[in-house]
Each structure stands twice: as C-alpha cells, then as structure tokens.
Amino acid sequence: MRSGGARRKTVATAALGLLLVTLTACGGGPPQSGTAPGDRAAGDGGGAGPARESADPTRVPGIGDRFQKLIPAASRQVVAVYGDGPDSADSTVVLYTKEGTAWHRVRDWAAHNGRKGWATEHREDDKRSPVGVFTLSDAGGVLPDPSPGGLPYTRSESFAAPRWWAKPYWHDFDYVIAIDYNRVKGTPPNDPTRPQGAAKGGSIWLHMDHGSGTSACVSLSRAGMEYLLRTLDPGKRPVVVMGDRAELAA
DSSP, X not given: OOOSOOOOEEOSSOOHHHHHHHHTSTTOSSOOOOOOOOEEETTSSOSSGGXXXXXXXXXXXXXXXXXXXXXXXXXXXXXXXXXXXXXXXXXXXXEEEEETTEEEEEEEEEXXXXXXXXXXXXXXXXXXXXXXXXXXXXXXXXXXXXXXXXXXXXXXXXXXXXXXXXXXXXTTTSSEEEEOSSSOTTSOTTOOOOTTOGGGOOOOEEEEOOSSOBSSOEEEOXXXXXXXXXXXXXGGOOEEEEEEHHHHHO
C-alpha cells in the first residue's frame, strides 16, 4: 500500500527560470543515434552481470561496504544503476525491494548514463553522471502521472525538449524522476535552485532513453519509467545507488 497524503501538482504553465533549466537539462547536446532499450522482468536473462546474485540477501548485490552504509536503514526500495565502466555510457538499471531483512530483485532495464561515463566529483557540463547514493523524492514530465499516489508529480509543458534538438531527443522528458543531487527536495524536478552552487551541476534525472549517452542523467525505456513511477512509493524511502560497477563494489 502506498502512504497517504502524497503531494500532487499539475502545472499548466511554468516560469521562465524552469524553462531555462529544462533547456540545459540532461539529454541535451550533440545528437547521437540509437535504439531505445527495452525492459526485463527479473530472471528474463541479461541484466547486471555479477550483481545479479548475492550470497547475502541482506545486502544490495554488487554494492560494497562504502555505499551499502549510505543506503538509509528506512529505505525499502533501491534503484541500482550499474555502469559498464568508468568511461562508458552503457549501464543497467535494477529495481530492488526489501521484504523483512532481504533485498529482492524485481526488474531490470538496459540503460544509459553520462556519455563520458561517471564522476566521483561531478561538475557542470562534464558529461559524466555523479557516483553516489541519492534519495528519490519528486517526479514530473510532459505526460500525465501514470500512477497518482506515487512520488509527487509535476506535469508541465516546460519539461518538453525543444524541437531544435534532434528528433530522438524530443521525448526524453515525457517522464522524469529527480535524483536528489544538488537540488531542493519537495520541488519540481526542473526547479533551478542549486544549494551547493552552479559549478557542481544539477538537473540529474532518471528519464526516457534516446538510445545513447546523456549529459549526466540516467535514461531508460518508456516502459521502464512508467514501471518506476507506478512502483516507487514515498513511504518506502526510495533511493538510487549509481556508478560504474567497480566503483560501486569497492
């Protein structure tokens, strides 16, 4: 059951500041071609390689002590993003849920991260995704909320990718989930506030895939985004654990 009282927002218009953030959000930059990946139920094959199995069910697979300790004790949903390598744009997203003391793999999707890979100290426009453990508090997009009662959702045309971007990018932000990196929780994903300063970047989202690397976000199929929006529950304190496999396992 989902927790009650979740905040809902429907926005018909947006301030110019939000529009400017959308224009510089993850997914912009030189067009790159490709085919959007699909999603897979757990056990369908493929997936996160070594992270698929864990000898200890009380731990999220493939996550070493350093990051395991950063997962809040109250979290019962983890979105793990396993990057193929420190300089690779390819990754796998896996959703885990916790029942009792055991983590269970629910579903996984082929995905993309920053086109230049990963950064332990992300900087604005470095084209790398930040490594770490971050809460997931807010969502939004151009399309209606596929799951009223889930994460607080802001619907607004201000999320729309500009039509001067290459066509494969046009639907990147139809659905987005804000990764709480250098942002204010409880605000729409495209709120421009950067508490740690502009140099550390921002607007790091989970969003729909265009078939290649992003500016810093993590992208997956529309089906994957819809599944996450239907499944992530604020009452279960969802977090994302993200980075290249070696960094996460260290």
